[in-house]
Each structure stands twice: as C-alpha cells, then as structure tokens.
Amino acid sequence: MTFLVRRALFYLVTLWAAITVNFLLPRLLPGDPVQAMITKLGGRLNSDAMASLYVLFGLDDKKSIWQQYVDYWGSLLRGDLGLSFTFFPTPVADVLSQSLPWTLGLVGVTTVIAFLLGTLMGVYAGWKRGSWMDSLIPVTTFLSSIPYFWLGLIAISVFSVTWPLFPASGGYAAGLVPEWSGEFIGSVLQHAVLPGITIVVSSVAGWILGMRNMMVTVTAEDYVLVARAKGLSQRRIMFAYAARNAVLPSISGFALSLGFIVGGALLVEMVFSYPGLGYVLFQGIGAKDYPLMQGVFLVITLAVLVANLLADVGYLLLDPRTRREG
C-alpha cells in the first residue's frame, strides 16, 4: 500500500505545481491581455463575473500576492474558473464539463487500444527477433515521426474528401440530439473512426519499440533459459516469463508518455473539429480566451494524473515486489 500512497502524494504535489504555475503565469508575463479583453467586452460583464476574472488573473494590484493566491484557491475550490470570452457568457467550467466526456472517450479508448496493440506486437517482434517483424520497426518509426495533426489531415483528405467514407468533422451528425438512441450512438462511432485511427497509428510505434527492446533484453535472462530447459511451451515462456517482466517499464513509461500523447490527441481533435477539449482550446487560442485556455490546462492535467494513478494500480498488480514492500 505504501507504494500507492507515495504515488498519490506525488500526484498531489504535481497538481499543486500545475495550479501554482497557472496562478503565476498571467502575473509574471508582461502585458495585460485579460484587462484588454474586459475593456473590450465593456458593460456586458456583470460585477460578479468581473470580480472572479480579477481574482483569477491578478488584476487586483492592491492585494498582496499571498492574498491573491488564497483568493485564487478559493475560486478554484468553488469550481469557478471565470467566464469564457469565446462562448460568452458561459462559465468556463460549463464549457469544460460539456467537452470533457468527448475527450475522455476518444483519447481514453484509443490510448488503451494503442497500448495493448503495440505491446502485443512488441512481444512478438522481440520474441521472433530477426524475422520479418523486424522490418516493421522502420515503418512504425516513420509513422511515429509524423505529427499527429498532419496524419489527421491526410486521413481527412483520403477518406472523406477523395473517397467520402467517413465524416471529416464533428462528434455526431448535425441535426441529431445527444441521447441514448441507436442512431445517435452509431453516428458518434462513425465520427470517431478517423480521429481514433489517427491517434492509434501515431502512438502505437512507441509501445512496439519499447516493448520489443525490453523483450530482447529479457529473453537473454537466466530464468527464460531455465523455463526453456524445463520444456515449457513457447507460448507460456513468451507471455508468463518474458513478457510479464518486459512489460513493467512499458507501464511505468505509460504514465510518463501520457502527457505527450494527450497533447497529440488534442491536436487531432482540432483537425477533426471534434467537440472535445482540444477543439475548445483551439477556439480559445484564436480569441485569446485565457480563462478558457487555463481551464483546459487544469482539467487535462487532472485527467492525466488520474490516469497515471490507474497505471500505478496496474503496475502493482503485475509486479509482486511493490506489493511486498507494504
């Protein structure tokens, strides 16, 4: 249990760091873009909204920086992230809660698929070293060198412009109302195919390569030799002896590469105008909507930390050494 408690503590520290960075950025960087925005919106802001923007972006110079920090935390804990300029006058928190499920669904499912698929292919590539599987490596390297968003553009150009097989943008067909009906779910799945495949194709190579290299290293270990000498079946040695040990760095790497994958996935959402956080962020950039951008950053960080904690639980289940510690 100590292992999980230590990890959870670390994530709390990370969350605190992210929130503090978010607090400091608008105060440290020169210029007052938010003030300019407030002036532009003029009388359309009511006094409550104005006050919360002042707290979030440190426009209230009369207060000490410590008092500002305390107020900032107060706002966050109340779930008050300010008003979005882009979707004026919707609060940022509402915009985020509408788009978060889309991102969680798309990125969550595709990341798990890419991880499982890549790890499995890596197991085979490492086990049957020197076979045709080795030629897979340069191909996947090339695919992973392509920026996610560019692969998305190509996918749109081939599969929705040249051959209109799948829709190019949106999360569901226009005119449908979000509800639990077969038609709506079908439309959601159809719209998720292209962005999903884009994310899987660009992120799978990393898992294949990492897993293959660990398999190659593990296969030379004595316990694999012993397993062979005992005459166990190839399958059993491959999965229960070699792969189970080789997968551990992949899982601890899962946690660390997640931030990177999520970044790429946000771009895929932008390209496909998928109604998730990435697209919201994209719209925020165009309008210099700082409350929205910072809100997106906080929510993504929180989601990545929770996913990390889940990966740690998986690690705990696979590696008995971490269990014995407690």
Place this chain on the structure above:
Amino acid sequence: MNFKTRLGLGILAFFAIIAVIGSWIAPYDPSAMGDDLLSPPSGAHWFGTTMTGQDIFSQVLVGTRGVMVVGLVCGVLATVLSILVGVTAGFLGGAADEALSMLSNVFLVIPALPLIIIVASMLPSADTVLIAAVISLTAWAWGARVLRAQTMSLRRRDFVEAARASGESTWRIIVFEVLPNLMAVIASGFVGTVIFAVMLQITLSFVGVVSLSTWNWGTILFWAQSNQALGQGAWWWFVPAGLCIALLGTALALINFGIDEYANPRLRKVRA
C-alpha cells in the same frame, strides 16, 4: 556504423545544408504573391502554389532554417539542463536527489503542449529564439531522468571509488570520470530532445500561436489549414511540409537507434 545510422546521418546532413543555403537557392521569394493561383506542381513551381500564388517549394526551402535552428538551440539548452539536474541528482543522492527527481517527474507528468500554448500566446512577441527557450524549459526532464538512473549505477563502480580514494574532488570525478561514460546516454537524449522540440515548434506554428512572419514547415501547414486546402483538394500545399517533418523525424530516430545499439550490444542484429 550500420546502414540505418548512416542513412539517418545522411538525411540530417541534407536538411542541415538546406537550412544554411535554403534562402539563397529558393527560386522565388516565399512571401511574394504570383499569378498562378493554387496551381498543382509543375516545372515552374515544383511543389505548386498557394491560394495567393506563393511558391511552396521556396517556402519549404526557406522554412528549413527555422526548424533546424529551434531543434539545435533546444537540443543544446535542454541537454545542458538535463545533465545539470540528472547527473547532480544521481551522483549526490539523498535529499538533493529526492528534490531534483521530484522536480523532473513533475515536469514529465504535466502535459507540455497546453502549457506551452498558454505561455506562447501570452508572450507579447513569440519569435523563434524565445519559443526555443520556452520549449527547452519543458524538454529537459526526460533526459534528466535517464541520466540520473545511469549515474546512480556508475557511482559505485570501482574506477569512481578509486578516483575518490586518490582524493579527487567531487566535481572533477563528475566531469572527468562519470561524464565520459554517459556520452551515449547524453547523445541519445540530445537527439530525442531535438525530435521533441521540432515537433512542438511545428505544432505551435500550425496552431497559430507563434509569430507567422518567419517561415517554417508549421507555418506552411497553418496557411494551408486556414485556407481550407483540404476541401479544395490542394494536396500539394500540405504534403511536402509534412513529408519533410516525417523524414527529419525518421532520420533522428534512426540515429538514436544507432546510439542505442552502440550502448546496448544485445540490441544489435543477430548474425545467422
């Protein structure tokens, strides 16, 4: 050196040369508008033209410099940072190690892209060098982590103990005994950082938070996307820049495989 590594170095050298001479050999001014609007590749315009008749081949040539400069600057800055943090943490151990590892792990876990987008769009002028500096601040953590692990395994080796016993100072041991043994790890970290930085810079340009006054491959893609090149079937507008990115990325990855195989003989090809 095997074929893969040589291929990688060759492609990298090619782009490095283009980065230097690109703006001299470009047939047109990349920003100058022409009469051929949105025309497919031809003898006059090898990569075709944009909506306003700009020559895309010239844009790719001129844009190479911005990409390579950011890659190089970030690679150097982030590698120096990662050596400072990683080797110090690994060699000193104890509380210093705990604090520095915590710092690099925090940087690794926080999603870099949204953070950099926020910083870049708040900066009053987001020019190339400033962006390179901001990217380096988020790119050092992975290298630091790997270096720390490697340093820890070197710290107790006999030759380090011998140096310590003969009264060498801690800094002399780190610089002359430990660092030379970390060269492979540092080199592979450097190459990895360059890949990361190039991708991030192109992404930032594509999203439109970086100044659009200087050309790089991401800027080309930004204009292609904002002018709906896809919907008009103008594939030549975004394919060349994307292929260049993928080629450069592959070249760097191949170089990294070479370094990995050099450092870990088990990964080398089995000879039948």
